[in-house]
Amino acid sequence: MTRDKWIALQEQIRATIGQNNYKTWIEPLLYGGVDSEGEFTLLAPTNFFGSYVESNYGDMLLAQISLVSAEVRRLAFTVGRAEHPEAPRAETAPVAEQAVVADTVVKEAPAKDALPGAPLDARFSFDTFVVGKPNELAHAAAKRVAEGGPVTFNPLFLYGGVGLGKTHLMHAIAHELKTRNPHLTVLYLSAEQFMYRFVQALRERKMMDFKELFRSVDVLMVDDVQFIAGKDSTQEEFFHTFNALVDQNKQIIISADRAPDEIKDLETRIRSRLQSGLVVDLHPTDYELRLGILQSKVEVYKGMHANLTIQDGVLEFLAHRISTNVRVLEGALTRLFAFASLVGKPIDMDLVQDSLADVLRASERKISIEEIQRRVAEHYHIRLSDMIGPKRVRNFARPRQVAMYLCKQLTSRSLPEIDRRFGGRDHTTVMHGVKRIEELRMKDGQIDEDVEMLRRALEA
Numbered sequence: 001m002t003r004d005k006w007i008a009l010q011e012q013i014r015a016t017i018g019q020n021n022y023k024t025w026i027e028p029l030l031y032g033g034v035d036s037e038g039e040f041t042l043l044a045p046t047n048f049f050g051s052y053v054e055s056n057y058g059d060m061l062l063a064q065i066s067l068v069s070a071e072v073r074r075l076a077f078t079v080g081r082a083e084h085p086e087a088p089r090a091e092t093a094p095v096a097e098q099a100v101v102a103d104t105v106v107k108e109a110p111a112k113d114a115l116p117g118a119p120l121d122a123r124f125s126f127d128t129f130v131v132g133k134p135n136e137l138a139h140a141a142a143k144r145v146a147e148g149g150p151v152t153f154n155p156l157f158l159y160g161g162v163g164l165g166k167t168h169l170m171h172a173i174a175h176e177l178k179t180r181n182p183h184l185t186v187l188y189l190s191a192e193q194f195m196y197r198f199v200q201a202l203r204e205r206k207m208m209d210f211k212e213l214f215r216s217v218d219v220l221m222v223d224d225v226q227f228i229a230g231k232d233s234t235q236e237e238f239f240h241t242f243n244a245l246v247d248q249n250k251q252i253i254i255s256a257d258r259a260p261d262e263i264k265d266l267e268t269r270i271r272s273r274l275q276s277g278l279v280v281d282l283h284p285t286d287y288e289l290r291l292g293i294l295q296s297k298v299e300v301y302k303g304m305h306a307n308l309t310i311q312d313g314v315l316e317f318l319a320h321r322i323s324t325n326v327r328v329l330e331g332a333l334t335r336l337f338a339f340a341s342l343v344g345k346p347i348d349m350d351l352v353q354d355s356l357a358d359v360l361r362a363s364e365r366k367i368s369i370e371e372i373q374r375r376v377a378e379h380y381h382i383r384l385s386d387m388i389g390p391k392r393v394r395n396f397a398r399p400r401q402v403a404m405y406l407c408k409q410l411t412s413r414s415l416p417e418i419d420r421r422f423g424g425r426d427h428t429t430v431m432h433g434v435k436r437i438e439e440l441r442m443k444d445g446q447i448d449e450d451v452e453m454l455r456r457a458l459e460a
């Protein structure tokens with residue numbers, strides 16, 4: 001892994017994890033060289049920073065790096081900015097947040113900029129957002145807010161799993177609002193950045209500036225708000241900022257990876273504020289949406305690599321196989337185009353297998369029988385032991401059959417093996433259970449819906 005290769009890889013990493021994460025966590029890393037054992041060292045501004053990147057992006061980084069440099073077997077993160085003095089600890093921030101205070105000081109330049117927002121990604125517009133069934137409501141709500149009329153729902157709370165387009169929609173709203181009214185002050189930042197700014201203001205005793213700044217915006221957008229859960233003083237400050245803006249009828253847009261009532265360690269008063277506007281979720285993508293997204297991205301790539309061709313069936317295969325999140329899907333496409341242009345070949349299934357082996361392997365997630373049993377038991381509010389155990393109570397029979405059916409559908413285990421894992425009464429029990437659910441799915445809408453929901457949850 002040479003320094004040049006590391007630099008060249010950055011674009012791919014950015015495409016994989018998104019501009020925001022890239023700017024915050026990857027860009028500050030410095031190249032530290034590879035030793036004879038294949039350990040590639042990256043220099044991080046602080047220990048906290050290094051271990052954060054390692055645990056959140058370590059696997060992804062190693063996968064990407066080993067693709068371009070086969071000799072790299074391991075990553076190491078060490079602190080690499082010795083010229084920075086040891087940062088003083090904050091006096092007023094609570095203990096739990098102090099580590100971040102100290103670390104942030106080293107990472108960030110003093111805040112001189114007037115609006116401490118994160119940069120907006122120009123590619124994240126409504127034009128480039130592909131609408132499908134799973135995201136049509138969120139898209140409609142975002143569009144409405146972007147029109148900038150009288151504030152009808154405040155806040156708009158968008159939530160959904162990783163990489164499903166929350167940030168994209170927020171940036172799209174910001175672009176559109178700014179286009180319609182260039183004088184509008186739109187502040188977009190992640191909840192993590194909000195906390196950094198807050199503890200920095202505390203440390204530098206600039207709380208008044210901080211408050212003034214956040215209260216003077218026309219539109220505030222806070223991404224990944226689940227980050228402030230459990231961080232008491234940040235929550236407190238967020239609460240006050242929130243109220244002050246709502247009182248002034250200023251629009252707030254929030255995103256999170258789950259619904260407000262599912263965010264643990266969030267104060268009740270904040271939870272209820274977050275629920276007080278419109279809460280909409282981005283559902284996991286379906287095949288059609290994934291295919292639509294791939295097709296629209298291909299159009300963009302074709303503009304850059306006019307001579308590259310894609311064999312029929314490749315996009316369908318990717319849309320079918322990579323169902324985790326859109327970011328992974330995009331990363332796969334970026335890599336395919338990069339490989340194809342390097343080797344000067346068309347994008348066909350051979351190239352897909354060669355260049356995406358790791359992505360395809362990772363998406364082949366194995367679902368275990370235990371996992372299915374646990375989920376189904378939770379869904380029907382029965383104890384796991386009752387589902388597996390010997391009781392032949394009627395209440396447990398249906399959940400047990402549903403679980404057996406899902407084991408048959410989602411794992412490659414044989415019927416006798418599934419039977420054993422359900423207490424091994426009789427090897428025809430599973431067969432009977434599976435058949436029963438198949439029949440019920442045809443005529444009982446509730447069972448059909450339950451099974452489908454469970455299947456989706458397990459495959460997510």
Ligand SMILES: Nc1ncnc2c1ncn2[C@@H]1O[C@H](COP(=O)(O)OP(=O)(O)OP(=O)(O)O)[C@@H](O)[C@H]1O
Pocket residue numbers: 018124128129130131135160161162163164165166167168169224257293326327330
């Ligand atoms: N419907 C869509 N149409 C086009 N691109 C999409 C769509 N949904 C997601 N993407 C793309 O997928 C990538 C990930 O999306 P985004 O960063 O908005 O996800 P997120 O929900 O904010 O994820 P995270 O929870 O990681 O913050 C982005 O490059 C985005 O452009």
